[in-house]
Amino acid sequence: MNKFLRRVFAARHIKECLLVLMLSVSMPVMAEQPAMHYAITVAIDPASRQLQGRSIITVAQGGHFELMLSRRFKVTALRAVGFRIAQEAAHQRGLQIWQLTAGKDGPFRIEIDWQGELAVLDTSLDHAQTLGRPIPVTGAEGTFLPNAAIWYPQIAGALASYQVDLTLPYGQRGLVAGRLLNESESELEGYQAGFVFQQPAEGIALMAGPYTISSATLQSAASNKTLSLRTYFHPSIADLADDYLESVKHYIHLYERWIGEYPYSEFSVVSSPTPTGFGMPTLTYLGVSVLRLPFIRMTSLGHEVLHNWWGNGVYPDYASGNWSEGLTTFMADYAYKEQESDEAARDMRLDWLRDFNLLAPSQDQPLLAFTSRTHAASKIVGYNKAAMLFFMLRDLLGEATFDRAIRTLWQQQRFRVTAWQDIQRVFETVSGRSLDHFFSQWLKRTGAPALQISQATYSRSEQRLSLMLKQTAPVYDLRVPILVRSQSGAEETLFLDLGAESQSYQRVLSELPKEVVLDPDFRVFRQLAADETVPILREVMVNQTTRTLLLFPHQAAAYRVAYELAGRMQGREPEIERSPIAMDDERPVLVVGLGSQVDDWLVQQGLPAMPAEIRQESASAHAWTVRRPNGATLAIVAVKDEASLSKLGRALPHYGRQSYVVFSGPAVIDRGVWPMRPQVLPVQFLP
Structure with missing residues (x-):
C-alpha cells in the first residue's frame, strides 16, 4: 500500500468504524428511514492514483x-454477519458480483476492504465523452468517482443512507x-472530512481537487433552518x-417559495477540470470552463439547484420514465425565459418544436421510455417534450391549480421513488378532474400531431366566423389557440377544443375579421x-440519417480536418457520401469545402449560391443552411x-440553432x- 494511504488509513480505522457502527445500530428505525446504510472510510492519493477503502x-x-464492485479494485477482506455469501465473485460487465442471502430478522452487516488504482484524469474530454466513460479518475487537477463507476461496494438497485469519511x-x-460533519487539514495527516446523508440515496459520487473553499449561510424562507453554502x-x-454563492441564495429562496422547504442542510458548487456538468443532492459539479461563462449563473446553476427538489429530492422511477428532467427544465430554464419576456418564452417553445422536427422517426421515443440524456436526440424528447407537457398542463388547469399540485407533489413524494402515474394522480386530486387521456397521449405515443386551418369564412349577415380545423391521425385531444386578426388591427384569441381529425367551429364576432393564425405562440406540442x-444547422447535427460530403478530393490533410469537424458537429462518426446526391433524397446533407469548391458544387447541383446578405469578404468561414426543393x-x-x-x-458545433454563422478566425462576426x-x-366572406 502507498505510504500516505497506509499512515492515514491505520490512524482512522478504529475510531471511524466504531463511530459509524454505533450510529447505524443506535438510530431508531422509522418508516421513512432507508433499509440500508453504508459506512465508508476512503483514502485517495492522486499522485500514485491509489484508492484504499x-x-x-x-x-x-x-x-x-x-x-x-468494479473489477479494477481488489477485495482484501470480506466478512458477512448474518448473511450467507459466496466468497468467489462472478465476473460480468466489468463487475465483481457476490450473491448474498439473509433471513427475515435483521439487522445484517457486511464488512469489506478494497483497494486499487484509479484511471488517469484526461482534461481534454468534453461533457459527452465524460458521460460516455463513467470510470473513476484522478490527477493533480481533480478526482471524480461517479457512482456509475461502482467505485465502492454497493448493493444493486437499493437506495441507502451513508456516511463517508x-x-x-x-x-x-x-x-x-x-451534510459536512467534520473537516481538518494538516501537513502530516492531510485533508480529512466526514459527510453523512441520512435520506435514501441512489448512489455516491466523490469529487476532489486543489480547491479553494468559500462559504456563506442562508436562512431558509420556509423554516428556521440555517443552510450552509459552499464553493469548492x-x-x-x-x-x-x-457571485455564485449569492446566486445560490436567490435560487433556493425562489424554489422554497414555489415548491416548499429546501430538503437538505447545505448546497455546494464544485468545479471540475473537465467541461462537464452534473447535479447531485446538495451539490452541482461543473467544469471550470463552464463556470467562467457569464450566463451560467443565470441559467444552468438554477437548473442544478432545482434538481434538489426534482430528481434528488423526489426520485424518478426510471422503469416508467424519467419525468424529473422535463419538470426541472420547465421550472428552471423555461421559467427564466418567462421572467425575461413573453417573446423569450415563445422563442424557447419554438426551439423545442423546431428541435423535434429535426428528429428522424427512429430517434423518437415515448416519454415513458426516456431514462437519461445520452445524446442530443434523447434530450429533445426527455427534456423539451416533457417540459412542453408541463407547460400544456398548466395551460389546461390554470397557474394557481398547477402550483398547488406542484407543492402537493413535493409534500407527498419527498424522498420517494415516483412514477409518471404518481404525478398524474396528484394533479388529478388537486384539480378534481380526470387527466388520463392527457397523460396517456403525451406519455405513450411517439410523434406529434400536425395541425391545419383548412377553412375560414365569415357570414356578414350573421356576423359569424366559421372555422375548420384538421389534425393528422392518431387523434389527440387538444386545446388549440387561434388568433383572429380584424380588419381594424384588433386581435382576439380563441381556444378551440379539437378531438377529431376534422372539426368545425362557429363564433360570433363584433368586428370584421381579416385573417386567422394557428397557434401563433406555439402553445401546443405539434409538428411544425x-x-x-x-x-438550421442543428438539423445535420441531430438527425442520425445525415450524410456528409467533403469537397477535398486531392487534399488529404484538409480532408482529415473536415472529417473531424463533421464528427464534432454530429457527435458520431460521419457517414461520408461518395456519390452525387440524388435530389429526391430526403435525408439532411452536410457539405464542407473551400469557398471556390463550394461555389462550383452549388452550380452543378442547381442550388442557389451563398446568400448575398451573409457574404463578407473579410470572413474566414461561412456556414449556412438551404432548404432543398424536396424540403430536405x-x-x-x-x-x-x-x-x-x-x-x-470547437466553435461551430455550439451554433446549431442558427441558420447561418460567419467567422473571422475563431470569432463569430x-x-x-x-x-x-x-x-x-385569409378569411373568405359570405353574404
Whole structure:
C-alpha cells in the first residue's frame, strides 16, 4: 500500500468504524428511514492514483441481494454477519458480483476492504465523452468517482443512507453529497472530512481537487433552518465564489417559495477540470470552463439547484420514465425565459418544436421510455417534450391549480421513488378532474400531431366566423389557440377544443375579421408546418440519417480536418457520401469545402449560391443552411483555407440553432435565423 494511504488509513480505522457502527445500530428505525446504510472510510492519493477503502454495510431486512464492485479494485477482506455469501465473485460487465442471502430478522452487516488504482484524469474530454466513460479518475487537477463507476461496494438497485469519511493529501480537498460533519487539514495527516446523508440515496459520487473553499449561510424562507453554502473552486476561478454563492441564495429562496422547504442542510458548487456538468443532492459539479461563462449563473446553476427538489429530492422511477428532467427544465430554464419576456418564452417553445422536427422517426421515443440524456436526440424528447407537457398542463388547469399540485407533489413524494402515474394522480386530486387521456397521449405515443386551418369564412349577415380545423391521425385531444386578426388591427384569441381529425367551429364576432393564425405562440406540442420551420444547422447535427460530403478530393490533410469537424458537429462518426446526391433524397446533407469548391458544387447541383446578405469578404468561414426543393435540409460550410477550417472544430458545433454563422478566425462576426412564417389563412366572406 502507498505510504500516505497506509499512515492515514491505520490512524482512522478504529475510531471511524466504531463511530459509524454505533450510529447505524443506535438510530431508531422509522418508516421513512432507508433499509440500508453504508459506512465508508476512503483514502485517495492522486499522485500514485491509489484508492484504499473500508465499508460497513448495514441491512435492516433479510432477502436476496447482489453486492457489486468494479473489477479494477481488489477485495482484501470480506466478512458477512448474518448473511450467507459466496466468497468467489462472478465476473460480468466489468463487475465483481457476490450473491448474498439473509433471513427475515435483521439487522445484517457486511464488512469489506478494497483497494486499487484509479484511471488517469484526461482534461481534454468534453461533457459527452465524460458521460460516455463513467470510470473513476484522478490527477493533480481533480478526482471524480461517479457512482456509475461502482467505485465502492454497493448493493444493486437499493437506495441507502451513508456516511463517508474521506482522506486526501495536504493541498487537496474533496466531498460527497451530504451534510459536512467534520473537516481538518494538516501537513502530516492531510485533508480529512466526514459527510453523512441520512435520506435514501441512489448512489455516491466523490469529487476532489486543489480547491479553494468559500462559504456563506442562508436562512431558509420556509423554516428556521440555517443552510450552509459552499464553493469548492480551482484557484483560477476562486474570485467567482461570492457571485455564485449569492446566486445560490436567490435560487433556493425562489424554489422554497414555489415548491416548499429546501430538503437538505447545505448546497455546494464544485468545479471540475473537465467541461462537464452534473447535479447531485446538495451539490452541482461543473467544469471550470463552464463556470467562467457569464450566463451560467443565470441559467444552468438554477437548473442544478432545482434538481434538489426534482430528481434528488423526489426520485424518478426510471422503469416508467424519467419525468424529473422535463419538470426541472420547465421550472428552471423555461421559467427564466418567462421572467425575461413573453417573446423569450415563445422563442424557447419554438426551439423545442423546431428541435423535434429535426428528429428522424427512429430517434423518437415515448416519454415513458426516456431514462437519461445520452445524446442530443434523447434530450429533445426527455427534456423539451416533457417540459412542453408541463407547460400544456398548466395551460389546461390554470397557474394557481398547477402550483398547488406542484407543492402537493413535493409534500407527498419527498424522498420517494415516483412514477409518471404518481404525478398524474396528484394533479388529478388537486384539480378534481380526470387527466388520463392527457397523460396517456403525451406519455405513450411517439410523434406529434400536425395541425391545419383548412377553412375560414365569415357570414356578414350573421356576423359569424366559421372555422375548420384538421389534425393528422392518431387523434389527440387538444386545446388549440387561434388568433383572429380584424380588419381594424384588433386581435382576439380563441381556444378551440379539437378531438377529431376534422372539426368545425362557429363564433360570433363584433368586428370584421381579416385573417386567422394557428397557434401563433406555439402553445401546443405539434409538428411544425413547412412555412413555420426554417432550416438550421442543428438539423445535420441531430438527425442520425445525415450524410456528409467533403469537397477535398486531392487534399488529404484538409480532408482529415473536415472529417473531424463533421464528427464534432454530429457527435458520431460521419457517414461520408461518395456519390452525387440524388435530389429526391430526403435525408439532411452536410457539405464542407473551400469557398471556390463550394461555389462550383452549388452550380452543378442547381442550388442557389451563398446568400448575398451573409457574404463578407473579410470572413474566414461561412456556414449556412438551404432548404432543398424536396424540403430536405442542406448545411454548407465554406472556408477560406485549411487554417480557417481547423479553427471551426470547437466553435461551430455550439451554433446549431442558427441558420447561418460567419467567422473571422475563431470569432463569430455574424449569425442569425432565416425568417419564419406562421400558419395564416385569409378569411373568405359570405353574404
